[in-house]
Amino acid sequence: MNNIAYIDLMKQVQKEAINVIMCYPMAYIKGLIASFxxxxxxxxxxxxxxxVEYSQNLERIKNLDRAFNxxxxxxxxxxxxxPVLEKKITLLKSQDTFKYYIYMLLSxxxxxxxxxPFLVLYGLYxxxxxxxxxxxxxxHGFTVLFLVINxxxxxxxxxxxxxxxxxRFRFMTDSFIMVILGVFANNVLKKIxxxxxxxxxxx
Numbered sequence: 227m228n229n230i231a232y233i234d235l236m237k238q239v240q241k242e243a244i245n246v247i248m249c250y251p252m253a254y255i256k257g258l259i260a261s262f263x264x265x266x267x268x269x270x271x272x273x274x275x276x277x278v279e280y281s282q283n284l285e286r287i288k289n290l291d292r293a294f295n296x297x298x299x300x301x302x303x304x305x306x307x308x309p310v311l312e313k314k315i316t317l318l319k320s321q322d323t324f325k326y327y328i329y330m331l332l333s334x335x336x337x338x339x340x341x342x343p344f345l346v347l348y349g350l351y352x353x354x355x356x357x358x359x360x361x362x363x364x365x366h367g368f369t370v371l372f373l374v375i376n377x378x379x380x381x382x383x384x385x386x387x388x389x390x391x392x393x394r395f396r397f398m399t400d401s402f403i404m405v406i407l408g409v410f411a412n413n414v415l416k417k418i419x420x421x422x423x424x425x426x427x428x429x
Contacts, residue, residue: 261385261392263330266339268295269397271305300337303329342377342403349374349406352413370409373402 247254270291273284284291295301349370356367377399384395 257389258385261389263334264389265381265385265392265396266334266342267305267393268299268301268335268338269393269400270295271301272391272394295335298337299335300339301335302332305333341407342381345403345406345410346374346377346381348410349377352409370406373405377402377406 268291270284292304295304353367353369353371353374356363356370360367380395380399385392388395
C-alpha cells in the first residue's frame with residue numbers, strides 16, 4: 227500500500243472524480259443520499275453482505291443484534307441481504323412511493339438519525355459555552371469540542387467521499403457520541419436537581 231505510484235494515481239483519480247461530479251451532479255447527489263442513509267444504519271448491517279464468514283457469525287448473535295439495533299439504534303425494520311433488499315426497493319418504488327420512503331426510514335437507525343445531529347450541536351454549544359463562561363473548566367470545554375470535531379469530521383469527510391462502509395466507520399466515533407450523551411444527561415440532571423431545590427417548600 228505504501229507505494230509512491232499511488233500519489234500520481236490519486237491525482238488522476240481526483241481529477242476524474244471532479245469531472246464526473248461536474249458532468250453528472252445528480253449521480254453524486256444520489257451517492258450522498260446513499261452514503262448518509264448507510265451512515266445512520268446500525269454498524270452490524272455492514273456484515274450482512276460482507277461474506278459467508280461474517281454472515282455465519284452474525285447468525286449466531288442475531289437475536290442479541292436485533293434487540294440492540296431496536297433499543298439503542300432505533301431500527302424498527304431489519305435490513306435484508308442486498309439481493310432481497312434490491313428486489314423489495316424496486317417493488318416498493320414501482321407500486322407505492324410512500325411505502326418506499328417509510329420502509330427506508332424505518333430500516334435506518336431512527337435514534338441515530340435524531341440523536342447524532344442533536345448531540346453534535348449540543349456538544350458544540352456546551353463546549354463553547356464552557357470556554358466562554360467557565361474558564362476554570364477549560365479542559366472540559368476543549369475535550370467536548372475535540373469529540374464533536376472528530377464526529378463531524380468522520381461524518382462529513384466519510385460520507386462525501388465514500389459509499390459502502392459508512393456505518394462501519396461511524397462505529398469508531400460511537401464512543402465519542404456516548405460521552406457527549408453523558409455530558410447532556412449530567413447537565414439535565416443538574417438542572418432538575420437545582421429546580422427541585424428552588425421550589426422546595428421551606429419550613
